[in-house]
Amino acid sequence: MAGALVIPGVQVAVVKQVLPQQLSPSGVLGLIGFTEINPGKTVRVSNFGRLIELLGRSTALSLPEARQALDNGISELVISPLGSATGARASLTFPKKDATPQAAGFSLLARAPGPWANGISASVKYRQNLDNSTSFDLTLARQDGTTEVLRNLNTDKQDSAQYIVKALADSSIARVDTDKPIGWPQESTQVFVEGKDATPTDYAAALARLKDESDVDMVLAAVQDFSNPATVARIYGDVISHCNNLSDECKGRIGFGQVPAGSTTAASVQLASNLVSDRFVLVAPNGVVGAVAGVVGNLSYFDSPTFKRVSGLGVLDNAITVEDQRALLTGRVVPIVTERAKGTVVLRGLTTDGDQINVRRVADHAVRGMKMIGDLFIGLLNNADGRNALKQKLTEFLVQMQKEGAIVPSTDGTDPAFKVEVYSSQADFALGIVRVNMAIRPVRAIDYIYATITVQV
Incomplete structure (x- = not known):
């Protein structure tokens, strides 16, 4: 602030209001796999032409998940190529x-x-x-x-x-x-023979490059060799660990994987049981996971992929029977099926712990918003006005989520969609700490309808 006035007059101080930045768009997919051209760093693309231009024509064949995701409306791809010395060329x-x-x-x-x-x-x-x-x-x-x-x-x-x-x-x-x-x-x-996939260590190294891409909210490791279930489970386990670790840094992500080609229902359920997480989605049959990730990324963060159409797959050669659909859903595997009058759809969008995908995405959106707003107050004074301003900004953010339909009150209307408490004890005050307690109720999709019809005389 300028010095005190000596000559009579007016001095005006301009204080800039704390204004949160807009969150990055949801639906950014981090994709790991083999590419023809390996730049040794992550590459961002938002259309197929750009993908071919930067990574080569055969990338469409070695990384088909990229085309599937783009065809289904993914916001952006962040591709982390596997090392050129990994695996082997056929x-x-x-x-x-x-x-x-x-x-x-x-x-x-x-x-x-x-x-x-x-x-x-x-x-x-x-x-x-x-x-x-x-x-x-x-x-x-x-x-x-x-x-x-x-x-x-x-x-x-x-x-x-x-x-x-x-x-x-x-x-x-x-x-x-x-x-x-x-x-x-x-x-x-x-x-052609003797083409080999990368090792789990190679996939982990490519996965690590995505840590610096803060706007990525979905991750897919494009595994090619499913002959060893233990190796596949290890790679997908690394994806889950990556998502959990990034969630601790307020960069929540959801991982995607798929069952092996020709896998039995029992084997698919067994694989899912080894990958239980609220941050992982296992898809069946093999060859459709890129399209599912694209569908999820194309939806608003609070929308459910259940019964949403999947495009670009053609006729599913390995169609899943009704009995197998029940078994897969019970085992928390997401089946992709062709329904009459609906087309090819995601039968039910759920993670391997049985929760709806959109519930986790809503929670992650709230965490990212809390982090973005909280960063604006770091370095400001820890007084009643500062804490009240923080609470107001958080309330504004959550009110907007409620208006979007992402969070809702309880069904009986007695409990609000969100609660916010901002406080600092005397011990916290001495350490420069402000604590925030926040509760939200994410909206859930209608998965089942039970109806009773009374036939009257």
């Missing part, structure tokens, strides 16, 4: 065509590490052209029936090695292994 080798020097054959490597390319077949077919030159077509066929064809690779080129490398650069699945001999291949069909 590969195959074409034998040489004949005994000539140019007929050395060649080897192909998947553009991104991981077992996603295992089982993809590559076929070479020679043909004679009208100008009497010889060329071959290379066809890459995925297990889902989609193919990628590179046509008219001419064998009469002088520098065959350089020509083959350049021609196959257009493939979004594989590239030529330049560390091995390159020449004209034998007409045959080969299959």
